[in-house]
Amino acid sequence: xxxxxxxxxxxALAAGLVQTAAAQDQEAAAAQDQEAAAxxDQEGMISLLDVAPAVYWGIKRMPKFYGDxxxxxxxxDGPILDRQYLLGSLGGLRDKAAENGFxxxxxxxxxxxxxxxxxxxxxxxxxxxxxxxxxxxxRAGLWPGGYFGFHLEGNWGRTPEGTSAFLPLSTDxxxxxxxxxxxxxxxxxxxxxxxxxxxxxxxxxxxGLADHTFFANDERSQFLYQGLVNNPILGAFLLYxxxxxxxxxxVNDELNLQALAISNNTDASTVGFDDLSLDTMTYAVSAxxxxxxxxxxxxxxxxxxMTAKDPVNFxxxxxxxxxxxxxxxPVAEVAENYGMLVTGSQYLTVDKGAKRxxxxxVGMGFFFRAGWTPEDRNLFYEFYSLGIGGMGGPxxxxxxxxxxxxxxxxxxxxxxxxAELLGLDFESYEHGFEAFYNLELTPAVGLSFNLQYIDGPVxxxxxxxxxxxxxxxxx
Numbered sequence: 130x131x132x133x134x135x136x137x138x139x140x141a142l143a144a145g146l147v148q149t150a151a152a153q154d155q156e157a158a159a160a161q162d163q164e165a166a167a168x169x170d171q172e173g174m175i176s177l178l179d180v181a182p183a184v185y186w187g188i189k190r191m192p193k194f195y196g197d198x199x200x201x202x203x204x205x206d207g208p209i210l211d212r213q214y215l216l217g218s219l220g221g222l223r224d225k226a227a228e229n230g231f232x233x234x235x236x237x238x239x240x241x242x243x244x245x246x247x248x249x250x251x252x253x254x255x256x257x258x259x260x261x262x263x264x265x266x267x268r269a270g271l272w273p274g275g276y277f278g279f280h281l282e283g284n285w286g287r288t289p290e291g292t293s294a295f296l297p298l299s300t301d302x303x304x305x306x307x308x309x310x311x312x313x314x315x316x317x318x319x320x321x322x323x324x325x326x327x328x329x330x331x332x333x334x335x336x337g338l339a340d341h342t343f344f345a346n347d348e349r350s351q352f353l354y355q356g357l358v359n360n361p362i363l364g365a366f367l368l369y370x371x372x373x374x375x376x377x378x379x380v381n382d383e384l385n386l387q388a389l390a391i392s393n394n395t396d397a398s399t400v401g402f403d404d405l406s407l408d409t410m411t412y413a414v415s416a417x418x419x420x421x422x423x424x425x426x427x428x429x430x431x432x433x434x435m436t437a438k439d440p441v442n443f444x445x446x447x448x449x450x451x452x453x454x455x456x457x458x459p460v461a462e463v464a465e466n467y468g469m470l471v472t473g474s475q476y477l478t479v480d481k482g483a484k485r486x487x488x489x490x491v492g493m494g495f496f497f498r499a500g501w502t503p504e505d506r507n508l509f510y511e512f513y514s515l516g517i518g519g520m521g522g523p524x525x526x527x528x529x530x531x532x533x534x535x536x537x538x539x540x541x542x543x544x545x546x547x548a549e550l551l552g553l554d555f556e557s558y559e560h561g562f563e564a565f566y567n568l569e570l571t572p573a574v575g576l577s578f579n580l581q582y583i584d585g586p587v588x589x590x591x592x593x594x595x596x597x598x599x600x601x602x603x604x
Contacts, residue, residue: 176267177276177319178232184319188278189261190337190347192487193603194234196227199488204572213486213572216604230269230276234261235604238349240299240597242579244289247593255286255302274321278333282397283311292593293585295508295559296355296538299597300348303355304369305397314370314397330374332401335391336363338375339415339432342474342496343489344518344532349601351518353579356536356561360470362500362512366411366436368396373411385417393438409438426490427475435467440506443543447550454551468502483527485520486572491527493519496534504541509559511539522566530567535560540586560584573603 178185182197193200195214204213214234218224226232236259243252259282266275287308288298297303305312317331337346340359345351348358355361367373373391380386394409395401413434420427442463445453452458474496483491497515504510516534521527538559545555560583567577579597 174267174270175273176265177274177321178263178265178268185263185276185278188333188338191349192489194232195223196232201486204486210571214603215573228268230265232263235259236349237602238301239600240301240353242288242299242595242597244292244593245596247591249289249292249593251289253287253289255284255288255299255308257282257284257301257304276319278315278317279313280315281313285309289595292583293587293590294583295586296361296561298581298595299353300355300358310398312397325379327377328374332370332372334370335373335389336367336369339363340470340472340498341428342472343428343476344474344494344496345516345534350530350567350575350577351532352534352563352565353597354536354561354563354581356514356538357516357534357563360498360500360512361509361538362468362470362502365440365466365502365507366434366468367391367393370397371395372401372405383419387415387417389413393436411436424481425476425479429473432470435465437465439464440466442506443541443547444505445547450547450550463506466502466506468500470500472498480521483521485528489520491521493517505543508541508544509538510541513537528569531565533564535562554588556586556588559586575601
């Protein structure tokens with residue numbers, strides 16, 4: 130039973146989701162895990178949602194779900210201003226369903242983003258709606274250590290256009306796809322296995338899992354700009370979302386190794402099986418290190434991968450370039466693509482006496498990302514970002530969030546050379562700067578204020594300054 134439980138806990142690490150250690154005071158978390166494990170041992174079934182809840186809420190990139198055994202019951206059916214979920218328990222219906230393995234959450238995110246200086250077409254109002262569901266096989270009494278997850282999402286509206294940015298100014302507006310799209314974007318299965326192994330298979334946002342940080346990963350309550358949510362280099366290797374599988378081995382309490390195989394031809398708007406092909410797969414291995422220094426959690430991931438899908442070759446002679454553009458000559462491709470990414474975040478301070486509704490540590494720290502790929506086949510062949518962030522604000526507002534960050538995406542010189550032949554001039558970098566503050570209005574309602582400055586690669590466009598607000602509801 131202990132080996133099975135260790136494997137289940139390893140799933141959280143395999144998914145890049147070791148916020149279990151970061152989410153709670155370590156002694157309290159250990160006691161809760163022991164209590165949950167003891168309960169499951171008595172019943173003969175281990176529930177993944179009970180023993181390692183961070184597996185599920187980490188994939189959602191939202192650190193809570195209805196039916197989490199660790200949630201504060203006083204925030205369920207009390208006064209609406211005190212609830213973590215606006216709908217509460219629905220007269221006990223959600224509690225009964227959760228006890229039998231079925232949990233469901235919903236959220237709405239609304240963004241107002243406008244250009245206040247520089248080029249761009251004014252203010253826009255994009256938004257999204259999400260429904261998450263999970264079925265826990267342990268709670269249902271079927272078999273231990275597994276769960277099925279589902280995510281239905283849709284969006285509306287667009288972000289300001291005509292700016293100098295290549296990357297999206299609001300990541301949420303791109304999920305699950307172009308504006309006014311609706312998709313069952315994620316459906317997957319997670320299972321703990323003997324010997325410290327765990328596995329996940331199905332369709333989900335593998336990019337979000339591979340590029341997780343504490344302070345810059347949640348487009349619903351942290352940064353808006355794509356470069357500060359995920360590494361854009363990932364876009365050359367997998368789409369949002371993709372069919373694939375990952376296997377994890379827990380080496381020790383701080384080190385996990387993973388192997389992944391993911392389709393590079395399926396996305397959120399398609400079922401996926403018709404586009405699934407072995408000659409367009411991405412293969413990757415990663416090492417995940419999750420140290421704790423003096424009670425301050427850290428998260429570091431090194432990932433290397435290659436894709437069998439042939440990318441566009443930017444090293445095209447002037448003789449054939451115009452023919453490619455008008456369709457007289459097939460677009461040149463180069464065999465395969467490869468890259469390496471490193472991601473890290475570290476708490477520098479932790480206030481052990483303060484508690485957040487979502488269980489995350491109250492404190493501040495830093496984050497960084499970097500990535501490298503060949504220049505002749507990638508629009509962005511180098512990427513760097515760094516910043517600082519915090520869980521908790523001033524005046525005792527422990528449930529607020531904030532962050533300040535920079536992201537730099539280096540544009541391929543080969544691509545810029547091709548563009549120059551067509552009379553288009555691009556600079557070598559796109560720089561994005563953003564600061565945000567997320568104010569908790571109630572445990573279920575958050576209001577963010579965002580300030581962006583984009584120094585884009587389009588030389589003919591004045592760099593924009595944008596102001597944004599974001600209102601997010603949890604139901």
